[in-house]
Amino acid sequence: MDNPYVALLFSFSFAIIFSLVFVNLSRIFGQSRPESEKLDTYECGAPPIGNARTRISVKFYMVAILFILFDIEAVFVYPWAVSLRSFVAKGMGTFVFVEMLIFLGMLFLGWLYVLKRGALKWD
Amino acid sequence: MANEAVFTLEPGALSSLAPMSIVLATAFLVLLWDVIAKPRDRGILLGFSIAGLALAAIVSLILWSHADPVSHTIFSGRLAIDRFSLFFNLVFSVVATLVLMISRDYLIREQIDVGEYYALIMFSVFGMMLLAAAADLLMLFIGVEAMSIPVYVLVAFNRSRIRCIEGALKYFILGAFATAFLLYGIALLYGQTGTTSLADIHTFLEGSSGSHVLVPVGIALMIVGFGFKIGSVPFHMWTPDAYEGAATPVTAIMATGVKAAAFAAIIRAFLAFSPSLVMFRVVLWVIVALTVVVGNIAAIRQLNLKRMLAYSSIAHSGYMLAALLAIEPIWGPQTSNAMSSLLYYLLAYLFMNIGAFGVIVVVGSRENEAVDVRDWAGLGFKYPWLGAAMALFMLSLGGLPPTAGFFAKFYLFSAVVHAGYTPLIILAVLMSAASFFYYLRVVVYMYMQPSEGACTPTVSPLAAVAIGVSALATLWLGIAPSALFPFLEWAQRSVAVLL
Numbered sequence: 149m150d151n152p153y154v155a156l157l158f159s160f161s162f163a164i165i166f167s168l169v170f171v172n173l174s175r176i177f178g179q180s181r182p183e184s185e186k187l188d189t190y191e192c193g194a195p196p197i198g199n200a201r202t203r204i205s206v207k208f209y210m211v212a213i214l215f216i217l218f219d220i221e222a223v224f225v226y227p228w229a230v231s232l233r234s235f236v237a238k239g240m241g242t243f244v245f246v247e248m249l250i251f252l253g254m255l256f257l258g259w260l261y262v263l264k265r266g267a268l269k270w271d
Numbered sequence: 272m273a274n275e276a277v278f279t280l281e282p283g284a285l286s287s288l289a290p291m292s293i294v295l296a297t298a299f300l301v302l303l304w305d306v307i308a309k310p311r312d313r314g315i316l317l318g319f320s321i322a323g324l325a326l327a328a329i330v331s332l333i334l335w336s337h338a339d340p341v342s343h344t345i346f347s348g349r350l351a352i353d354r355f356s357l358f359f360n361l362v363f364s365v366v367a368t369l370v371l372m373i374s375r376d377y378l379i380r381e382q383i384d385v386g387e388y389y390a391l392i393m394f395s396v397f398g399m400m401l402l403a404a405a406a407d408l409l410m411l412f413i414g415v416e417a418m419s420i421p422v423y424v425l426v427a428f429n430r431s432r433i434r435c436i437e438g439a440l441k442y443f444i445l446g447a448f449a450t451a452f453l454l455y456g457i458a459l460l461y462g463q464t465g466t467t468s469l470a471d472i473h474t475f476l477e478g479s480s481g482s483h484v485l486v487p488v489g490i491a492l493m494i495v496g497f498g499f500k501i502g503s504v505p506f507h508m509w510t511p512d513a514y515e516g517a518a519t520p521v522t523a524i525m526a527t528g529v530k531a532a533a534f535a536a537i538i539r540a541f542l543a544f545s546p547s548l549v550m551f552r553v554v555l556w557v558i559v560a561l562t563v564v565v566g567n568i569a570a571i572r573q574l575n576l577k578r579m580l581a582y583s584s585i586a587h588s589g590y591m592l593a594a595l596l597a598i599e600p601i602w603g604p605q606t607s608n609a610m611s612s613l614l615y616y617l618l619a620y621l622f623m624n625i626g627a628f629g630v631i632v633v634v635g636s637r638e639n640e641a642v643d644v645r646d647w648a649g650l651g652f653k654y655p656w657l658g659a660a661m662a663l664f665m666l667s668l669g670g671l672p673p674t675a676g677f678f679a680k681f682y683l684f685s686a687v688v689h690a691g692y693t694p695l696i697i698l699a700v701l702m703s704a705a706s707f708f709y710y711l712r713v714v715v716y717m718y719m720q721p722s723e724g725a726c727t728p729t730v731s732p733l734a735a736v737a738i739g740v741s742a743l744a745t746l747w748l749g750i751a752p753s754a755l756f757p758f759l760e761w762a763q764r765s766v767a768v769l770l
């Protein structure tokens with residue numbers, strides 16, 4: 149049992165076995181009385197209107213994807229902010245600070261492009 | 272050493288980044304200039320881009336002549352700014368300049384002359400430069416992505432054409448898969464060796480007894496990822512559709528710049544993996560044989576010129592991959608010869624390919640893209656210069672002396688023969704003889720068919736210069752491969768730093 153991967157093997161096996169066992173237990177012993185109301189689409193309790201597969205304005209997509217882009221930016225800034233102090237202690241503070249400024253500067257240029265191109269204009 | 276977060280900023284590190292920084296800055300400038308100043312004539316953006324590329328090329332040339340004869344890395348071994356990467360910087364600058372020059376008419380004709388096109392080309396050139404300089408698997412991955420993502424967008428650029436969308440979708444989805452393979456390979460190699468630095472991986476592999484299971488798996492997955500990027504069989508399925516669908520100038524940059532960058536990364540990576548490459552000899556042999564055979568045989572059936580050139584580029588990938596078989600576990604003159612002949616091949620290949628695509632661009636019009644070879648009937652008499660240029664590019668792609676294609680094939684094949692792969696090279700030579708059928712078909716249609724072709728070429732001065740330069744370079748590399756302009760010596764000295 150020296151091999152460290154044995155633990156991993158156990159973990160995987162348990163995950164597979166338990167998921168199969170529980171799903172099937174509830175299928176075998178659970179009661180199932182389907183009716184039209186139950187099988188309908190669940191939409192916060194309100195009766196669904198129309199088909200979900202309609203055309204949606206590309207504006208939603210633009211806002212969503214730009215949100216994700218700048219959200220990721222924040223994800224990159226957090227670890228930088230946390231570890232900046234240790235870099236300063238090692239005398240690398242200026243370098244690491246400027247690096248982040250370059251990164252943010254490029255994102256700023258991208259944001260400027262998005263704004264000027266009118267990707268965030270709703271009308 | 273990899274666990275410690277120690278970064279050093281070597282003296283001169285930032286100035287050696289200059290070519291990349293210039294290209295990136297130009298890309299941003301072009302992007303913002305277009306949306307802020309809203310120039311009515313996008314010619315100024317073209318001028319900016321070409322000026323940026325020219326500056327990057329000049330700086331690369333200066334850095335090249337001052338570079339140490341040994342490889343030196345910056346940012347704690349992440350990037351290698353050596354003669355090898357500077358050589359490729361120069362190659363990419365030339366490729367992008369020529370492609371931009373043939374793009375202009377096409378963009379205006381198709382009414383897609385927007386500023387983003389120029390910016391995307393520049394962004395992808397930045398990615399190529401990063402890829403050629405990557406001395407670390409993670410930088411390599413970032414380079415692949417920085418190069419590929421703009422190209423995915425560029426393939427879909429002509430969105431009013433349905434073929435364009437189809438090709439882009441196929442390229443994007445398969446490209447994403449290939450990237451995943453590459454990343455998975457990198458992860459496994461890191462898992463086994465504990466480092467992502469190519470130099471450290473080389474040291475590890477030299478010292479290892481060969482019992483590390485994850486190393487071959489990692490290398491195999493990376494071969495899949497790279498094989499996709501260069502379009503080698505059996506990872507070539509996307510190539511004809513993406514090449515046919517994309518705007519012709521974009522096809523030109525995919526067939527030359529992207530491929531050259533991928534080969535630069537492959538050379539660096541394979542030299543690092545060389546102690547473990549012995550077990551991949553058979554795999555590589557089979558990939559080369561399949562690529563050469565399938566590429567050439569499939570091209571014979573194509574009457575569509577872009578599809579024909581797509582299959583021809585697959586075949587050329589096969590020839591170039593053969594050079595990798597000559598890498599020895601311990602690098603010697605044989606490795607050096609093979610690698611420098613590979614660089615020479617890339618150089619020759621890019622001129623004749625961009626030239627061919629350039630002629631296709633100017634022969635086509637809005638109504639008729641003139642990609643069907645039957646539309647070219649009699650073109651050689653109506654437009655003698657255009658016909659002569661196209662004939663030259665076709666002969667060079669086939670490998671007839673005295674063109675660049677012949678010497679490229681000659682050097683490369685003899686390097687591989689010296690490594691002891693004579694049967695494979697016999698196959699490659701036979702296949703390249705077969706390739707004359709489809710290359711010469713274009714010439715036959717241009718000169719030996721009654722003039723009933725429906726195409727109406729319009730040659731602008733810009734495109735004429737680009738095609739002329741390509742034609743001259745194709746001849747020059749063929750007639751005087753070393754005397755007038757020491758391309759081969761450049762290649763040799765550029766490779767020398769790696770070994």
